[in-house]
Amino acid sequence: MVLDKIQKANDIKKLSEEELEKLPGEIREFLLEKVSMTGGHLASNLGVVELTMAMHLIFDLPEDKIIWDVGHQSYTHKLLTGRREGFDDLRKYGGMSGFPKRKESPCDAFDTGHSSTSISAGLGYVRARDLRGEDYHVVSVIGDGAMTGGMAYEALNNAAALKTNYIIVLNDNHMSISENVGGMSAYLARLRTADIYTGLKKGVTNALHTVPVVGDHMISQIRKTKSSIKQLVVPGMFFEDMGITYLGPIPGHNLSLLCRAFREAERVEGPVLVHVMTKKGKGYRPAEEQPDKFHGVGPFQVQTGEILEEKKKDTYTDVFGKVLCDCAAKNDRIIAVTAAMADGTGLKRFARRYPERFFDVGIAEEHAVTFAAGLAAGGMKPVFAVYSSFLQRGYDQIIHDVALQNLPVVFAVDRAGLVGSDGETHQGIFDLSYLGSVPNLTVMAPKHKWELADMLRFALDYEGPVAIRYPRGTAFDGGQEYRAPVSYGKSEMILREEGIALLSVGHMFEEALKVREILKEKGLNCTLVNARFVKPVDEAMIRELAKDHEWIVTLEENIEAGGYGQRVSAFVCREQLPARVLIQALPDAYIEHGSVAVLRQAAGIDAASVAEHILEAVRAGQER
Known part of the structure; x- marks a missing residue:
């Protein structure tokens, strides 16, 4: 196997062209074999195999820095840096993390687990590099889903002022965990289909290459000029208008084109965004057809894609989703809000039944909290369903925009407590501390599934902000005889x-x-x-x-x-x-x-x- 030749970082550079052609298939087979036994993030990793290979071929690790946004697509990166044996204990206690970890390898430049952080971290690396007079490349890989997060734009705004090289890779697979939403998603869709731009750019470039002496110089000038060809053809030219050189869109599963794009990106004096189009779940039909199902998956049967877990009883998430729909049927003021997690938070049912009262704001928890505050101020009853570790990002908005005004927003805090295999970045073990510090905010926690239903109904009737925190997994259905009516502030x-x-x-x-x-x-x-x-x-x-x-x-x-x-x-x-x-x-x-x-x-x-x-x-x- 070609994969046997990868024992440490940069070994991929020693492979022949024939071996490089075989490697993507071997990597996908390896990932399917291992993840089918341990569980993990599958679809996102299958989609970035060639992209990861290209970066490892062009850049030198650990001297050059690759920063993965969220990090759940870093399995190929781990393979190519000599961590093959770690996949047997992937996400198990004491075993290899499913996310980049600096303590795990010097090739992991930055710990990640939450979205929209990679450009900020990368920009920090670039500024540190320049201040210390060092010479290495910094590459931030961010998905189009993460580009719905406001932090990414704050970082882009700062990055535009750079005069030295900084490479941003936009991994565009049309997805976050669920389908993407919003203006950036629509903008990228137009870029993907801008065949007239791609064709014109290629034609003009080829023609200029044939011009003696001055042809290559003209191409260089066109690339450096803000009012270049693409600005005339592609709608908006959002990135270039900010001062960030745009390269793409590049087919994300064509290794030679990817390598060529990165070689060109290396030469840019300033920030450059390489727009790469990939397919989530690439090479495994069940994951291609249902990428959201295979985003984070338990053990499964490779041949059929069937999840091997036994049929479970209702989860707390299931109970929340069902009860919210029942309450919404009786009260048309009830609104459901999610931050790109409709499926994970149990709101899919609500979205189908009440589409006009369902809002997916993308990966933008801060916005979601203040959006919910506005809905409440406008006379509605918003319920923001969110994972505990992600709600941390909206702490200021909870204080300033919701609780200070005592607005009746309900926070359905899912994945509270220990969540298990995703590790440090996802454990919901801080919410009682940070939510409990907020005046006017009532914090509740149900002991079993019936109490969750009772608490949700109580919260929807209460005229003030309420957070209900409950865990991931099967809802406890014992102790049904213990179900006293919920009375405010009473144990x-x-x-x-x-x-x-x-x-x-x-x-x-x-x-x-x-x-x-x-x-x-x-x-x-x-x-x-x-x-x-x-x-x-x-x-x-x-x-x-x-x-x-x-x-x-x-x-x-x-x-x-x-x-x-x-x-x-x-x-x-x-x-x-x-x-x-x-x-x-x-x-x-x-x-x-x-x-x-x-x-x-x-x-x-x-x-x-x-x-x-x-x-x-x-x-x-x-x-x-």
Whole structure:
């Protein structure tokens, strides 16, 4: 196999033309074999095989820097930099990350995981390079989906002032996770179909090449001149009007044309954008036909494309989507907003049923939050469904545009807590801390699927901003008998005893039930409380518990700093209540990739670990 010859960075440069022709097929076969067993991001990686090969052929790593926007398309890059063996443990605890990681390889120039960041990071590298008098190339690879994010345009605006080389690769595959939306998507579609421009450019260039002495000079001048041929033909010339040289569109699966484009881009004195057209899922028909399904996928059958996971019960996302549709049928003020994640957040059903009340704003969380604020100010009931780790990007807008005005926006915070295999950049372990710091914002967390439904209905009736946070995966359907009506700011007493009071937040209720069983086996009494409201904390419940409980134990899947446990502890201290508080939360650290069960155990918040922590605290207290 040709792939066997790739043992480290730059080995691809040693291959013959015949070997380079075989390599894309071998890479795709390898990725299909490995991802079908481990799961991972498939369609995006299949689409950039030749593009990645071309960059590795032209540039020298790790001296030159390649920065991948989001980073879920970096598998070929990892293969070509000698990390083939790592694919056996891809996205497993202790194994290779599915995203670029500087600690994993010097060829990973920048850690990525969220969208629209690569141009900013690349520009920083360029400025550092120039200030230090160094000489290397910087290449930022950004998808057309990421170009719906405002941060990309802030960076482009700054990059336009450069006088030294900086290469931006626009990987245009018509997709983010779902189909792209908005003006930039339409603009790029016009560029893709500008055959008259492509033909004219080729014809003029070929003709000038035949002119003796001055022909090549004229081509050079045309390329450098802002009012060049393409400005006369291509609508808008957005990038060139900003002062960024535009090359393309280039067929993204033609290795020789890609290499030629990068050689030309290297010579540009200033920022240059290479527009590359690729096909998401290239080479694997199921992924080509359903790229969104194979964006992030679990283990599957290669021959058929069938996902191997057993048919699961409803997820929290499913429950949210169904209940929102039911509520919207009774209230035409309800609006659904997504930031390019209609499928992932469960809004596809809503979009089909109420298309006039559904808005996909693209990868633009900051805009989505303020857009929702405007809808609320205009008399509507907007629900912004978003992953916890992505909502972090709209923190200022939550404070300034929603909560300050006490506007009735509902934040449906999906993927809260540990999400598993995507690792540090996607773990939703900060939301209780950052949302809990915002005045006027009510923060809730359901213990099971029925409570999620009840909380959503409550939030839609409440005249103020509300965030409901719930996890990825199957919704807990145990404890249906525990379903007291939702009352503002009030926790739910599940089982009342004395001695130890265990207060669980949201989906940690399932672990809390197990903790109580372990403690009962050890002869200890244990009260079990479902916190429900993280903000405001049910202070009346805490006062009541402190009367006959020596220990108040809080359990949450959020970092300890700024979380629910610290709020409870601060209240107990401030009121000088006689109970002791034991906080069971995630450490103040980034949590790497791995299954949720393994990560909980490693972090010490699984049932067995929590029970042992409580027993240790009780024993220590008795020895005093």
